[in-house]
Amino acid sequence: MHHWGETPGVLIGNMKRQILPLLAAVTALVLLGVLMLNSASIVEEVPRRVHSHFIWLMIGVFGAVGLALIDYRLLQRFHLPRLLLFCSGVLLLALLIPGVGVLVNGARRWLPFGGQPSEVAKIALIIWLADYGARQRGRMGPISIGFLRPAMLCGVVSGLIFLEPDWGTAALLAAVSWAMLLMAGTRWRYLLSTLAIGTPVFALLVAFNPVRIWRVLSFTDPERYQDGIGWQGWHSVLSIGAGGIWGSFCGEGAHKFGFVPEQQTDFVFSLIGEELGLIGTTLVVLLFGMVTLNGIRIAWRITDSFGQLLVSGLTLLISTQAFINLGVCTSTLPNKGIPLPFVSYGGSSLVCTLMAVGMIVSVARRAPTGPVYSGLNRQAPQSNPFRTAPLRPHTTAAVGLASLLLRRKPKLLSRIVTWVSDFRSARRPPVAIKSYQRPPSVPAR
């Protein structure tokens, strides 16, 4: 039986058309990141960051592959969601103890031996929320289960990050948790009222913080504040604008010589804009769009609630983080120190985002699939137990081409066709999914 778990002997599984573009996009972004880090490291005497980036990349790739290979449902076992969240909470608390957190640019975000606990906390919170949402499926209506309990936990984690202080990550985490609660089934009224209360509170906190209010004001007109707080933002905009359509080519950027601070990490997008031009920046936006779209498509097709929530949460985390980062670099959003996933230099961020991709792939490989929800019918349809896969156009074309080329060798051709059809039949066996059970009905809303 194949339906609840991977098919033996098949590496990718039955969601090849979602997984491969996702992996291709992530690979392209990682390569772009390496290229840009190499370009930016010209300002260093020894390219230490390139070396350590490769080491972190190795760790990230091994972690991702490991997570993709093991069953994602292991994450639900042994109280792992709770344990992970507890551990990251302890680490975040430890940062607040004076002497433990390493002070960088006025904030304690780093552990003494390296690594940012907030990166781990993001993943842990998403796993916990996905587990919670899946366990409480159909019971998310009432306020205590549906809203107060999970929201309080999210608030505590975000609050700890907020105290570091890392306002950007805290806001990002709050936004992603909000979106996950929305998908898990919490009522709109609770979520909207949270938004209605939380936004003004956040705005007031910003308004009474002398550093941040200038940061926010400077983003509205970075050129005006270029001598002080707007220096980084303005030069990032100049750098992107100077790139034009084609850019100044790899390695030719002029702003990495101290004009845009953190151009290797949080502001790597300005370097892409300058050296690769609109072509490069559009490519980055398209690649992140591809990651988002394919993540959502995976979540759309599978029929396991934990998997759906986990995949959509992780996808939203990656895409929201990318959106905020690109917005900051183009001065569309206020200046916040958030790395660009896959591209920016930074060990824990790279490892955590790659592991998130590993988890998404793991879900995609194993989760049971159902018929695609078209969005037209109000209820999710029952899956068709005898779904047969018709021959897709590109397969037809490939077989036709092969037959033309190998006309003289009918034996080989027949073997290829047999192999392809075997492969296809192995991928989509026309058997009933017996373990699927109709979910308890929920009143329509």
Place this chain on the structure above:
Amino acid sequence: MFEAYQFRRLGLLASAILAGFAILEGRLFWLQIVRHEELRRKASGFTETTRILGPWRGEIRDRTGLTLAVSKPLVSVVANLTLCTNRPEAVAECLAPLLDQEPTALAGVLSPPALGKGSTNTAPRRAILIKRHVNGEQWDVISNAMSTASFGFNSSSLSKTDLALLRKLQKGALFTEEEQVRVYPPLGSVSLITGYVNEMKQSRWPRGVFGIEGGMDRTLAGTPGLCVSQQDSNGRELAFRRKRFVAPVNGKDVVLTIDLNIQQITERALWKAAATHSPSNASVLVMRPRTGEILAWASWPGFVPPGPDGKGAGDGRNHALSDRYEPGSTFKIFTLAAGLNEGLIGLDDSIFCGNGRFSTNRTTVHDHIPHGWLTVRQAVAKSSNIAFAKVALKLGGSRLHDYLRDFGFGQASGIPLISESAGYLPDAARCSEPMTLVRLGFGQAVAVSQLQMLLAVCAICNDGRLMKPMLVSRLENAEGQVLQRFEPQAVRAVVSPRTARQVREALQLVVSEQGTGSRARLASHSCGGKTGTAQKSDKTGYLPGKYYSSFIGFFPVEEPEICISVAFDEPQNGFYGGDVAAPVFRIVAEQVGAYLGIPADKEVTRGKSMAEAVQERNSLTNEAGTETACITGARPPVF
């Protein structure tokens, strides 16, 4: 499995995110296509740099190779504001005693601009000049002090970031920019010839404004280079990003014809005399008539060029070059030469000078004593105004005018110095007016500079050929190779060699016992010359008691090697040119003759003159003992 509403919510979130990406893409279009040109221009204002590379200014040397002006490398100390703004007070505390500045004022300079007060009109200042003209030793002291300073950090307990900041401050809070400063050895009045440079605020290298520095500025300055490149945020050029580099061409060294030894001889004699007569100014020029080379140009009062601080000494005016005056009797030489060359008079012709008064056309000419009949020789020796007025009348205005013009009066000589006066010569029509003509004959109604007079007399000494004055003998590069050698240039032949010889013969009588210039007589050489005592005038007329006393002489008479012009403006304690200027000629001529080894031509009086010479030398060594300062190189007396 999601419910339908969950799918809808997921779809909503996904489309929100994708819409966000679409907005970002629009923003990128806006920045990279619509505003591309504007942003590129503004960005290149920060990242691109075009530097003018200052060339090294050439030296000025005398003909023996001694330095008269040289450029010295110094540095400007510049503060790195991006670092110093972290701790302005501490940096100011450390720097202030080293730079002799007020700590509080310095801290204000180094402080960051107020938060959020940036204006679009000013580029951010990342560096600020805090002291100019610092030499290598001072900079070593400053950088040593900076590299060991603690900048208010408690060195025992430093966090990682504080330590990094401290290291950065110690290493890079200050940096230097190269600059060059012109140095002039204190050599007395030769600085009036050398000139000086001005520190222009807008350019980083000096520009010559006076003397040879000004007159040959282009040769000395060289050609600036250009470097179009990129810079980092601290304003340091990125050499590997250079787009265009044109190396500067250093200036050439200018070697003058001035000989510092002769200059010192001349200055010593001039200052000795000036101490006696205390004129408002005085100059002695020594020239070699055959080539037009100027060997010495001594002026009183002396001159110290203004340094970087703008302080100098002396009035900064080269009177022999820039002042014009009525020459008086020395001008009779040219009336005589014109008359002789035209064949209108001979040296032995007699002229009636009457009882010291001669009136023609409402003009009366006076001699200081009645002479009666005089030969032309005697008229020269006794300097009779009436005789030369009559010669001038005989010549006529236009002919005299042409001769005077050919002698170079009324036009600049073309010497490569700033502010040369062309003098004033009335035009031919005006010269023909009898009132002007009679006065022209003995050196009134005309304005000349001392240099013009000397050049014209040199033409007489050079068998009638007027030479262009030579002040620069050659151009050399820094390795001492000769790039260009200037040759003597004859301007024109003014009178015939025979006339010139006759004039020299007549001028020899001036220094005879009966002549007005008897005190100019040399012990070992035959010499000739002419005294001049001109009353000074202004708009109201001639000024009583203010004279311009001069003597122009040359030796030996047969083939003159040296021509010397001595002029005192408003001398006290005597005013006749023969009393004031002629003795200076004698002292200078005798020493220059000895220095240059010009063979003596006074065989007959040798025994006597040797005794005189010994006596002379003794008196000179006494003089020299008091004034060795100007030879050893100490500051010259400036009055």
